[in-house]
Amino acid sequence: MKSMNFSPTLTSELSNFIIENQIGKERKYIYNIILKDDDRGYFMLKNAAYINRNIKNIRYAIRNIVRIVKALKSYSHLDQSKTFSSxxxxxxMETTLIILNNQIKYGIDVIKNFQEIPLVICNPDELNQVWTNLIQNSIQALKGKGKIEISVFPWNGYVVVEIEDNGPGIPAKIQDRIWDPFFTTKDQGEGTGLGLGIVKGIVEKHKGKITLNSNPGKTVFRVELPINPENNIVKVETRNKKL
Structure with a gap:
């Protein structure tokens, strides 16, 4: 009988298979297969480990699908709500990132710096459009390679959102024009169809302010939104993490 060597990876997978499936009485039989180099048993166990690995991949995919569906349900209410709420x-922002996840290339790192913030009186659907536009601009500027850093923090009675990328920057000669209605530097068919002029209008509708600071290698859009001082603090678990 040809000796069958169990690689460390396969041995680890088999151990996980035994533990995860709570195999009790069969454990002794399985270990005997490993010790005796039983060819038939080897292939049975190898296939079992392979199936177990695929099941875990399927479960992971299902969790992602559920997460995306929830985000799409939330995002599908855009323009339906005209009222402001806390x-x-x-x-x-998290919903927006889930929606845009497919557009974020593997060469792009998304860094999230989220602090504890108060609730904001706003139209969340409109603000989601703002985040979508600004993040998509960064994605397109990076062309598949670089870093996007998103910071959310309280500051002097405001909640501040900063979206920064290390792309080529916006040329100084057009920086004053980017807020003009329908102005774009993108080719036809690119972008969200929502110009920065409309983004600025949404922010100003919320009594907020949006500014740009751009140089080669660093572009930062900063949105400042006023808060209600009586709101409670929102505690978040995600901070200083990569997407």
């Missing part, structure tokens, strides 16, 4: 800016 909302969590961070939840809106």
């Amino acid at each position: 909302s969590n800016i961070i939840e809106g």
Whole structure:
């Protein structure tokens, strides 16, 4: 009988298979297969480990699908709500990132720096459009390689959102024009169809302010939104983490 060597990876997978499936009485039989180099048993165990690995991959995929469906359900209400309510800016940002996840290339790192913030009186659907536009601009500027850093923090009675990328920057000669209605530097068919002029209008509708600071290698859009001082603090678990 040809000796069958169990690689460390396969041995680890088999151990996990035994533990995860709570195999009790069969454990002794399985270990005997490993010790005796039983060819038939070897292939049975190898296939079992392979199936177990695929099941875990399927479960992971299902969790991702559920997460995306929830985000799409939340995002599908855009433009349906015209009222302002007390909302969590961070939840809106997380929803936006889930929606844009497929557009974020493997060469792009997304860094999230989220601090504890008060709730903001706002129209969350409109603000989600703002985050979508600004993040998509960064994605397109990076062309598949670079870093996007998103910071959310309280400051002097405001909640501040900063979206920074290390792309080529916006040329100084057009920086004053980016807020003009329908102005774009993108090719036809690119972008969200929501110009920065409309983004600025949404922010100003919320009594906020949006500014740009751009140089080669660093572009930062900063949005400042006033808060209600009586709101409670929103505690978040995600801070200083990569997406």
